[in-house]
Amino acid sequence: MKLWVLVFITALSVGLSISLVNFHFQGSWYYMLISFLISFTTSFIVFYYLLEKYIYSKVKLIYKMIHNLKLGKDLKEALGEYVSSDPINDVEHEVKEWAGAKKREIELLKRQEKFRREFxxxxxxxxxxxxxxxxxxxxxxxxxxxxxxxxxxxxxxxxxxxxxxxxxxxxxxxxxxxxxxGEMPINYQRFDFVVLAKEVIDLLQDRAQKRQISLYIKDKYTTPSFVNADREKIRQVLINLIENSIKYGRENGATAIKIFALHDQFLIEVTDDGMGIEEKHLNRLFERFYRIDTHRSRMEGGTGLGLAIVKHILEAHQQTISVRSTPHIGTTFAFTLQKSDK
Incomplete structure (x- = not known):
């Protein structure tokens, strides 16, 4: 609401009240009109001056500061630039936005504190x-x-x-x-991912055979696939994912690596036909120490950090990893790597 409209309504109320009281005691329409005009004019001038000087100008200043600070300006700039035509409503809007942002920050801090305690x-x-x-x-x-x-x-x-x-x-x-x-640097180099995958399969073959699980890359996925990444860290990603499939795979099962060429990336999938994972666990699977079957995980001797390390390595490469799974059918971990054409 504009300032003059607010002052007009207030002065009108005062003027009518005084003129009606005057008419009650004097009984004269003439004196009633005179008293209304005098009281209305006086109230309008006084209220306008007081509201403008002591309230409205302060609200304008507060709004300019809130608005400009939200834009990332320093205090001096925030106090001297933006002028609103309706600062009272704008301040209400800004304060509501600020309160909403603070509420979201508090909820985030609560989640982080819960995560810290659990960790x-x-x-x-x-x-x-x-x-x-x-x-x-x-x-x-x-x-x-x-x-x-x-x-x-x-x-x-x-x-x-x-x-x-x-x-x-x-x-x-x-x-x-x-x-x-960022203390552990990513040493990018060009290498053939297929060669690395075969090396990891050879490395883990004995462990897989103990559980009668076969590891393989299908022939149609063995075309040279050159990527730009840290070879040793991607080796660790593959080892962690395949070891996971061996731990939780079924006997006489299989784990396959598939490679799909996208526009400027390769999509790599590590798929097993093991016990699978219920949907309620998928969102938390990459959290540190998160275990689906605590007893079995400890029996297998893992630290509970393998998938968290995988996620951090790929994020350090500015790549992504996802998981899809169906209980009693199997699980697929899929991640991307940047293509290297040179």
Missing amino acids: LSNVSHEFKTPLFAIQGYIETLQDCMTDDPEMALSFLKKAEKNVERLTYLISDLDAITKLET
């Missing part, structure tokens, strides 16, 4: 499990070192495995932190 809880749990196991083995060793050397050797081997698990855990956490902060 710290998971880290604490992941470290405590092997540490307590090592402590128990060492205490038992002290008792049976001389009486039962074979049992002592067995406990030493178990303690060694838990030390290795701790080492892998620390190494994976360190890798994720460096990828997030």
Whole structure:
């Protein structure tokens, strides 16, 4: 509402009130009209002056500051440029927008705080499990070192495995932190992804055969596919994805790598015919320490960080990864890599 309209309505109300009171006591239409004109004019001038000087001008200043600060200007610029024709309504609109933005920020902070608490809880749990196991083995060793050397050797081997698990855990956490902060550089080079995929399959073939799982690339996907990426980090991506398919695949099953040429990228798919993943888990699959089957994951010896590392590596390459899955049918992880024509 314009300032003069607000002042006019207020002055009219005052003028009518005073003139009606005057008519009640004087009973004269002449004096009623005179009192109305005087009170209306006086009220209009006084109210306009007071509202303009002490309220409206301050609201204008506040609105200019809010509007320009939202545009990213400094305080001096914010106070001296933008003028609105209706600052009261504009201030209301700006404040509502600001309140909405702050509400979203608070919700984001709450989600981040929840994630932080879960992360710290998971880290604490992941470290405590092997540490307590090592402590128990060492205490038992002290008792049976001389009486039962074979049992002592067995406990030493178990303690060694838990030390290795701790080492892998620390190494994976360190890798994720460096990828997030950019401390781990991406060393781009041109290489044939098909050659790398065959190397990884050869590397993991023995592990897959223990579970009677076959690893392969179909002949139609073996055309040379040159990409521009960090070869060693993409090797780690493939190893993590294929190891996952071996851990959760079914016996006598298979894991296949497929390569599709897009416009300026290659789409790589790692597909298994294992137990599959329920839809409710898919959105959280790349979170640190997130496990679908906690007991089986620990039995398999993973750190719970493999897929999180995969996601961070591909994001550092400015590429994406996705997952689709159907329970009891299988899972497909798909990611992109930049083509290299030279």
